[in-house]
Amino acid sequence: MKVSVIGTGKTGSEVAELLGKQAVCFDSKSNITADKLKETDIAIIFVPGEAAEEVSKVVLESGIPAVWGTTGYSWPEKLPDQVKEANARWVIGANFSLGMNLIRKALNILGKGGEFLKDPEYHIHEVHHVHKKDAPSGTALSWKKWLGRNASISSDRQGDVKGVHNLHLQTDNESIYLKHEAHSRKLFAEGAIWTAEYLLENSQIEPGVYPFSSIFDQAFSKL
Structure with a gap:
């Protein structure tokens, strides 16, 4: 699994550390393009709310799956339709524990x-x-x-x-x-990585936007 880690703040840096060589990191100074994202299997994104709109445009264009940990942002009502049109699968969570x-x-x-x-x-x-x-x-x-x-x-x-x-x-x-x-931000990073792995391992999940809770429930129901 090769992962675009977008946002290298407190939690994003923990994601990158846990992924090691599997991570391709993008910060606020990076020129993120759809082509660069397409070189990876999935994106894990922890950017502040004010950056979400611009980043989401590029991620949509790439069409790769994405795990979003951004808070403090009101997602547009048209987002689910946009993600489906891009044939992508996004998971959005306020807390990935x-x-x-x-x-x-x-x-x-x-x-x-x-x-x-x-x-x-x-x-x-x-x-x-x-x-x-x-x-x-x-x-x-x-x-x-x-x-x-x-x-x-x-x-x-x-x-x-x-x-x-x-x-x-x-x-x-x-x-x-x-x-x-929470004792360490690693727990949020671990949850985001678990979600990314689950998305890639379960390709039968239809394109669209899913709350983290629904992905967890799907896995929990298989226990």
């Missing part, structure tokens, strides 16, 4: 299980490094979506925190806590 997807399943249960509780209140709190531009994090917004409940969200930015997400479910008589803490 495989463990986070186990959390997703737990959140589904806690959200549905709230029907058994009297006046449950849900609060999500996330903490990230001071350089993270979007708040609340894309993952915190995903937690609320996975929960399927009205939940307040708060954010904090501290030092070089990789990512901490907490859920507090409270009633008058009890509290339930769920927490996920």
